[in-house]
Amino acid sequence: MADKTRFLDKDYTRRQFLKLSGKSLAGLALSSSMLSVMGVTAQAVAEGKVTTWAFPQGLLVVNADKCVGCQRCEINCTLTNDGCCSSYISRVKVTRNLYSSRNGNGLYTENNWVYFPDTCRQCADPACGNACPMGAIYAGEDGIRRVDAEKCVGCGACTQACPWHMPTVNPATKKSSKCVMCGACVEGCPSGALSIVLWDDVTAAAQQV
Amino acid sequence: MSVLNGINGWAGTVLRVNLTTGSITREDTLPKYKDYIGGMGLGYKVIFDEVPLDTDPLSEASKVVFAVGPLTASGVPCSGRMNVSFLSCWSKGYSIIDAHMGGHIAHAFKYAGYDAMIVEGQSAAPVYIKIEDEKVSIEDASHVWGKGTFEANATLAKENGDEFDVVSIGQAGENLVPMSCMVTSFGNSGGGGVGALLGSKKVKALVVRGTGAVKVARPTEVRLLSNYMIKELVGGNNNHPVPTYPQSWAEYSATSANRWAGAPHIHWEKAPGGPISAGEQPVGQINVAAMRCNKGVFDFGEISTKYTVKVGGCSSCPVRCYTEYDMDPLADYDLPTHVSNTCMPIIKMAEWYPEGTKDFVDEGDAKMILGGAGARAADEYGVWCNYGNLYEDFNMAYTTGVLQDVIPEDEWNEIPWDLMKDGDPRWVYECYRRIAMKEGVFSDLGLGTYRLYEKWGMDDASKNVAGVNFYDFVHGKNFNIGHNGYPRHHGPENCWQAGTLYSMMYNRDCMVHHMINVTSNGAPFEAVNKRVMEHFFGEGCFDKQKAYTPINENKIKVAKWAFNGKQWHDSATLCNWMYPMTISPSKQREYIGDLDLDAKYMSAVVGEDYTREDIEFMSERISQLLRAMTAISFKLNLDSSNLRQDHDKVSDWVFDKEPDFKPFEEGTVKLDREDWEKSLDMFYEAMGWDKETGIPTRETLEKFGLADAADKLEELGLI
Numbered sequence: 001m002a003d004k005t006r007f008l009d010k011d012y013t014r015r016q017f018l019k020l021s022g023k024s025l026a027g028l029a030l031s032s033s034m035l036s037v038m039g040v041t042a043q044a045v046a047e048g049k050v051t052t053w054a055f056p057q058g059l060l061v062v063n064a065d066k067c068v069g070c071q072r073c074e075i076n077c078t079l080t081n082d083g084c085c086s087s088y089i090s091r092v093k094v095t096r097n098l099y100s101s102r103n104g105n106g107l108y109t110e111n112n113w114v115y116f117p118d119t120c121r122q123c124a125d126p127a128c129g130n131a132c133p134m135g136a137i138y139a140g141e142d143g144i145r146r147v148d149a150e151k152c153v154g155c156g157a158c159t160q161a162c163p164w165h166m167p168t169v170n171p172a173t174k175k176s177s178k179c180v181m182c183g184a185c186v187e188g189c190p191s192g193a194l195s196i197v198l199w200d201d202v203t204a205a206a207q208q209v
Numbered sequence: 210m211s212v213l214n215g216i217n218g219w220a221g222t223v224l225r226v227n228l229t230t231g232s233i234t235r236e237d238t239l240p241k242y243k244d245y246i247g248g249m250g251l252g253y254k255v256i257f258d259e260v261p262l263d264t265d266p267l268s269e270a271s272k273v274v275f276a277v278g279p280l281t282a283s284g285v286p287c288s289g290r291m292n293v294s295f296l297s298c299w300s301k302g303y304s305i306i307d308a309h310m311g312g313h314i315a316h317a318f319k320y321a322g323y324d325a326m327i328v329e330g331q332s333a334a335p336v337y338i339k340i341e342d343e344k345v346s347i348e349d350a351s352h353v354w355g356k357g358t359f360e361a362n363a364t365l366a367k368e369n370g371d372e373f374d375v376v377s378i379g380q381a382g383e384n385l386v387p388m389s390c391m392v393t394s395f396g397n398s399g400g401g402g403v404g405a406l407l408g409s410k411k412v413k414a415l416v417v418r419g420t421g422a423v424k425v426a427r428p429t430e431v432r433l434l435s436n437y438m439i440k441e442l443v444g445g446n447n448n449h450p451v452p453t454y455p456q457s458w459a460e461y462s463a464t465s466a467n468r469w470a471g472a473p474h475i476h477w478e479k480a481p482g483g484p485i486s487a488g489e490q491p492v493g494q495i496n497v498a499a500m501r502c503n504k505g506v507f508d509f510g511e512i513s514t515k516y517t518v519k520v521g522g523c524s525s526c527p528v529r530c531y532t533e534y535d536m537d538p539l540a541d542y543d544l545p546t547h548v549s550n551t552c553m554p555i556i557k558m559a560e561w562y563p564e565g566t567k568d569f570v571d572e573g574d575a576k577m578i579l580g581g582a583g584a585r586a587a588d589e590y591g592v593w594c595n596y597g598n599l600y601e602d603f604n605m606a607y608t609t610g611v612l613q614d615v616i617p618e619d620e621w622n623e624i625p626w627d628l629m630k631d632g633d634p635r636w637v638y639e640c641y642r643r644i645a646m647k648e649g650v651f652s653d654l655g656l657g658t659y660r661l662y663e664k665w666g667m668d669d670a671s672k673n674v675a676g677v678n679f680y681d682f683v684h685g686k687n688f689n690i691g692h693n694g695y696p697r698h699h700g701p702e703n704c705w706q707a708g709t710l711y712s713m714m715y716n717r718d719c720m721v722h723h724m725i726n727v728t729s730n731g732a733p734f735e736a737v738n739k740r741v742m743e744h745f746f747g748e749g750c751f752d753k754q755k756a757y758t759p760i761n762e763n764k765i766k767v768a769k770w771a772f773n774g775k776q777w778h779d780s781a782t783l784c785n786w787m788y789p790m791t792i793s794p795s796k797q798r799e800y801i802g803d804l805d806l807d808a809k810y811m812s813a814v815v816g817e818d819y820t821r822e823d824i825e826f827m828s829e830r831i832s833q834l835l836r837a838m839t840a841i842s843f844k845l846n847l848d849s850s851n852l853r854q855d856h857d858k859v860s861d862w863v864f865d866k867e868p869d870f871k872p873f874e875e876g877t878v879k880l881d882r883e884d885w886e887k888s889l890d891m892f893y894e895a896m897g898w899d900k901e902t903g904i905p906t907r908e909t910l911e912k913f914g915l916a917d918a919a920d921k922l923e924e925l926g927l928i
Contacts, residue, residue, distance in 0.1 A: 040482070041482060041483045043482050043483035044480075044481075044482025044483055045482070046482075047481050047482040047483075049481060049482035050482070063482075064482075065477075065480040065481060065482045065485060065519065066485060066519070067519075068499050068519060068520055068521055068522070068529045069313075069521055069522075070499065070522065070523075070524065070525060070526055070527060070529070071313070071316065071524050071525060072286070072525060072527060075284045075525055076284075076432060076435075078284075078422065079284045079425065079428040079429070079431055079432045080428075080429075080432065082422065083424075083425065083428045084212050084422035084423060084424050084425055084428065085282055085283055085284040085422060085423045085425055085428075086320060086420075086421065086422035086423070087316065087317075087320060087419075088320065088372075088419070088420035088421070088422075089420075089422065095313075095372065096371055096372050098313065099313075099366050099371060099372070099373065099374055099375075100363070100366040100367055100371050100373075101371050102371055106371070107394050107395045108362050108363045108366035108367070108375065109363065112395055112533070112547050112549070113518045113519055113521075113533045113535075113547070113549075114481075171342075171420050171421065172212040172213055172421070172422065184432075187436075187495065188432075188435070188436070188439075188495060189495075189496055190439065190495060190496065190497070190498035190499040190527035190528075191496070191497075191498075191499035191500065191529075192496045192497065192499075192500075195496065
């Protein structure tokens, strides 16, 4: 919570959002202008329905309440990055939360209507990269961690090491892959459950009280 | 999976599961089935080749074919459908029919690496079929046998793991009730009596996980075409192209209530994080497409928003036609409050309450709350409603006195009629429970209209207490399009001769939405609908509601386009509620849709050039096979040699309703008998069928490579 408490000051920066990537914003008191630019309500934040990721293009906002389970995020991810259509190897994951997820949510649980997309946190100290015996997971100048397909041997150590099991070894190519923050999932989301707020807009909202 | 075998679009493998022997084998898809596309076409080819059409549908020799197509899970929007083909156990002639299922299981199945699964034989004990990529097994299902579909799905999902999807039958299927279905996701179902066929094989469920991928020839093109479709061609559910409520960007709003009910004042009130507004949804914006359809508002009015959590639907579809409700008032009756459904199973539940309903909390909420109870109950027990005929039959039998006449006094006195009279939601559970458990004469309703009318004498005015033939009964609630046991699925009531023609062509309700998506879409008649339809099909092809005109060549073109097009959609597979993209919501496009889009998708996914004409030819092959199989079944099972007389006979009420009007007068939707006979002549000619018998000629069948079907017809003396 220390990160979140400090976040209450008005210095909204990409660095601060990086610390929160993939974490629910519950517990944060966001200003009305910040709520507005993110397209969410204080209640949705308080209920833990809103999660953000710091992407180079802007702040990725996931509003679980708006996710309609269509899986178009996975479809657009794999058409863009893999030249095929798949759920399992998608870098954004919604199908594994759709049926009966390990969190007790999904269509076949008591919380039938709770399902949402999830993706790589781009951790500062990445368990996936640390676990890779081939040193195949590297951070580029943009800070995005990618898998070097030349080095990857498809051992799955990254999948096991990641607390959220985000990197996925493609059964066909035997290579791991993970989110490269391309934004295809956001572009194709038909409900706005996934959206990107440009950093300039985040900064502008932060400067308003 | 296709990424391994190099095939684009198709997965490349057909799975065969024999429950008698336990053998599980695989065959290549394309050599035998490419001409039949997939889905419905593939299923019909399997049944034609492997199951004699006089086979008892519930016997060991009967087969059930689950199938998807080359576009399923290819990234193409609205490609989340699975088609299931089998012999009907309830409609006249006991011929070929389909169940059509949405949800998410079609994607899971395709990702697992299969285009189809042929289920044959019979198991001695309850089983479920488990598919995890190349690992396929027959598993013990004794612990879920006897359970409702929600519990069965939850149990099997939990046991198998969090990436498994499930579809199961309920008690209705287990007890071989003809009016039975299978249920997946949360209220997505496939009907047609498939529950009874699976029940006869002792198959409780299919459990699927697929970690593979569908190989796509031109993935960027598929993504760009999808974006183009969602931005410029898609409207609300049933592709209604104008918003119900005026929006600032829109030239038109709906002239009558339609299925694009999302608007700034329409909220998902029960979203856990507080109400979510549907906002405005301008053309050109992908990220608001899912907010357009608010089916709850269309079905029940704005009161529905009070209980709406979010909207749902099928894999890959940006238009969410299911509303996901949490209906608190049901908790007062110890009933589940979570409900997700769309269309018939939820909107017509008041038919189970022929003496009226009572509101629960708010004025006008009875239809919705009872609808929620009924949808949940039908899915729980796995009962199929035959597109509403189930409860229309109940309603008509009750109100005419037939029901009380046929049910023995002891049983009648034991039925809790007070629940019905009180408008209690537990009544509809009671109805479905009795049907699913085959309890008493009441449960005959589950036989389906054809067998029910025969058993209760409702097909003969001299054999029932009401003194009418219920097929022909001029009654506001009579949906029977003919005497075959199934209703119209948008026929004469709003799609004139065209809708009546294709409503007659199947062995269950037709499930064709080509026309209703235009006739009831809320767009202005002259400025949009008539102009665009005539752009595609020529002058005079399209009638105004309640102002029908005599049949003409261009109307026949429309009927044939719709009939063949439905076969394409259930084979590709694409959702026929959304496709084809006939009318666009875009003013810049002058509201003209894109009927070539399906061929563009097929070309981009498969990597071979397909034109609209290619697609229509392949689809017509399936139409011809359907017709030939229907003729064979009618001969073998009813000794009928004439489909025109014995299959395509339209009910009298279609011509005799609204006696104050003559046909073609403004204000009525009744048809004219002489014009109908002319319509059949013209349609048969357009299809290459004999005008006297309505059976395809050899020349027609050979044109589509169906010489084997012609041989069979000739062997039976039908051609």
